[in-house]
Amino acid sequence: MFEAIAFYTFSAVTIAMFTITVMSKNALYAMSALAAGMIMISGFFFLLDADFLGVVQIIVYTGAVMAFYAFGMMFFNTTRLVKENIRAPKLVFLLSGMSALLLVVALVAPIVSDHIEPFYPVVEGVENPQAVGIVLFTKYLVPFELAAVMLLVAMIAGIILAGKKMDESLTLKVDGEDEFQNKGSK
């Protein structure tokens, strides 16, 4: 009963938030709605007994990724509305509908055949984070390490890409206040 209430609440709020993200013309509204939707998705994970995944969802998405977006948006002029000229709005929805149909077919196909058997079954009598750790550090150790290296490479790439011309630092100059005012007046 409570599961049903929670499920329908979470799905309604998530769908509403993501619709705002997709349709809104204001980038700031879109980002806030996306963050709210991410939190609601972690609710789905808690409902599905994937506690660790839910916590990771909150920490990584709402904590790291959205903060990263918020910092990135300081570089862009986000106060004005986003102008987008969409040439064929009907075509957009037609293409989306056809893709959705393909998606449903692709999702239903393995369920119809119904020969799915657990590859790494859930361990009995163990909490979810422990079970995740057991599987992650035995069967998926190499992909885990590869993911770590990938994150490191992405971090360095982000620093190098965003940090170009950062040597013209404002803080290194002695008369820093004038620089600040010049920058602010631009």
Next chain:
Amino acid sequence: MITLSHYLIVSAILFCIGLVGVYRRKNLLLLLFSTEILLNAVNIGFAAVSKFYGDLTGQMFAFFIVAVAASEVAVGLGLFIVWYKRRGTLDVDSMQSMHG
């Protein structure tokens, strides 16, 4: 009673919302938001299958998707900052230097 189909339907709806976003957005930053929606929709599907078939592989793949999404955001946003410094806009239509 909530079954696997309920979760998969919600996942498909969210994926379609993300697809609409990818098709209709012209601003690169908002395009990246739409890809986040796509990844999250797939994550719900993985977690649901993981629970209803008693298999932890779905959750593992969801973790790796989260890692991929995080690194994608890091590199993508760095590229956008470089592009914005050069052109002063993030519109996809401005990326037509080849005139094909």
